Amino acid sequence: MKSTMEITLSFHKMLRPLLAPSFRHQKTISHTLGRRTSIKDAIESFDIPHTEIGSILVNKNAVDFSYLLCPGDSIQVSPLAVPVDPCRKSFLRPNHLPHLRFLVDVNVAKLRTHLRMIGMDTLYEPNLVDSELAGLAMQKQCIVLSRDRGLLRRKIIEHGHLIRSQNPTEQLAEVLHYYGLQNKINPFSRCIHCNDLLQSVAKEEIMNDLEPLTKKHYEEFSRCSACNKIYWSGSHRKGMEQTLKQALQMHLEWMGAYSSLKE
Ligand SMILES: [Zn+2]
Known part of the structure; x- marks a missing residue:
């Protein structure tokens, strides 16, 4: 005869929006397991990747992801x-990272440009x-950013x-807010094409590579030491500055909302 076991789960209200609609409004979910399983697998069977979890209490005692129910x-x-x-x-993640480095999945591709724009080390x-x-x-000790729950499991x-968001500016705001990047950003210090750091370069040195109007209107330039792409403070940069401004504004709004959700 197949043995089953009953458990109950309660997800914090900030995690509940990730649950299937039928579970979202349940404070406590009764669940039947067909076999003995790890807490990681049980939580992820509700479609919440372990990367979103900060703590797990079983009968009021802290456990890690390997705990067998x-x-x-x-x-x-x-x-x-x-x-x-x-x-x-942390208790759930004893292998902390030596530095902040992101790996952006293809389903949030534009986010890599935005993160590089604010100076974050971002692989793609x-x-x-x-x-x-x-x-x-x-291998590269990265934080994976994705909309794919299967990958994050x-x-x-x-x-x-x-x-969570499908909008690239909101995605930047999400990451900025979630990892508290507002004091760590260094805009326009990194190549948005290849992620390498930019170095300032004298105009005379790159004169022959500039378009006539760029040559006429701009004096300060930087260059990627890896792919040689040249950057200056043109209209493209203004668009990116606007994106950053909007993202920082969203972060400030969420700061207010977060303190009331914190419980
Ligand atoms: Zn480059």
């Missing part, structure tokens, strides 16, 4: 506290399959975030 367990699942600092060791490998991306994240991805 027992009949009657009562589980409380909470999100990470914002701002999240992946460079600090659109031709890799999920298993390769997860491997790269581990992968065990070897320890640090990641499920991007």
Whole structure:
């Protein structure tokens, strides 16, 4: 005879929007398991990737993702506290990162440009399959940003975030807010094409590479040391400045909303 076990789960209200609609308004969910399973698998069976979890209590005791569930367990699942600092060791993530570095999935491609624009070290490998991306994240010690819950469920991805919005400016605001980047940004210091750092370059040195109007109207230039792309303070930069301004504004609005949701 197949044995089953009953458990109850309660997800923090900030995690509930990620649940299937039928569970979203339930404070406590009764769940039947067909076999003994880890808490990670049980939580993820509700479509919440482990990367979103900040703490798990089982019968009021903190456990990690490897905990094997027992009949009657009562589980409380909470999100990470914002701002999240992946460079600090935590109970669920003892392998903290040595630096802030992002790996952007192809489903949020524009986010890589925005993050590089604010100076964040951001990898982007659109031709890799999920298993390769997860491997790269581990090897390069990156935070994976994606809208793909399946990718973020992968065990070897320890640090990641499920991007909620489909709008690139909002996505930037989300990341900025979630990781508290507002004091760490260094706009226009990195190449948006290849992620390398920019160096300032004298106009005379690049004169022959400039279009006539650029030559006429601009004096200050920087150049990517890897791909040689030249940057200056033109209309393109104004658009990016506007994006950053909007993202910072959203962050400030969410700061207010967050303190009332925190509980
Ligand atoms: Zn470059």
